[in-house]
Amino acid sequence: MPFLVDTDYEVQIRNWVKQIITQYKTDVLHQAELAAQAEMESYLRQRYDVAKIFSETGGNRNALIILYMVDIALYHLHANISADNVPEIRIIRYNAAKDWLKAVAKGDISPDLPEKPDEGEGGEGSGNQIVEFGSRPKYSERF
Template sequence: MAFLEIEDMGTAIYDYQVEQIADGNDEAMPDAIAAAIEEVRSYLTQNDRKEYSDGRPHYDVEKIFSKTGTERNSLLLQKTKTIAKFHFIDLCNADILYDRAQKNYDRAITYLVKLAKGDVTISGLDLIEENPEETEDDVLPYRSGSRKKFNHE
């Protein structure tokens, strides 16, 4: 079982709409779900840029997305469903309010950007434990001082 399954999508899109859009393609919804999970993961995964050592939360993405059932964070799950729905309905516009889905998608992405920046937090999301061996110089996002003297050698 994964973080988000096809059965979970019933609260985001009706079954008849899934059948109508998929048109017999059994891989359409799983592909949309996989793309949505990867997209959400990309917002929560820190990169190696020094600016991300400025106090923003560092999420334990593997632990968050390995949870199933009621262990999952409901808000993050709902945002992932919204993104999966948008990826799925991008195949077709049959009986779907595309503009509404687009606005919901845009709101979900805006929220995830804020979450990644640390402007908002979701309680209960697993964080990566800080490394106690790091010195203060290792975690500062900037450095002050002068450059080494330039010589024409």
């Protein structure tokens, strides 16, 4: 089941404009949504459980994820028509979405998203290793 529904677009674009940029094809819209989701997952994967984020439905979905995913999808749809003539508002909103995702990935912003579960004590099984720094106590060889 797709993460976005038709009503998610109503806030940012009129339905007749959406029909024009998708060329009245639902598969074009679906491909843009999948590309937007993959782009978002690439930023969120390190800290958040992306499978859980994008499996939510209805009112359980995060409003910011919906907003930025629509922005990214609409940008890609406009770029599909003519990469040189993407409306300025789409470019601005796409860049804002990328900036938000970068800030989330860095940890500057902490949205209400499900954290990635720990995979064992000390990061076992997650590819993480514990590295300890330091040295042994200093010993004197003089008597």
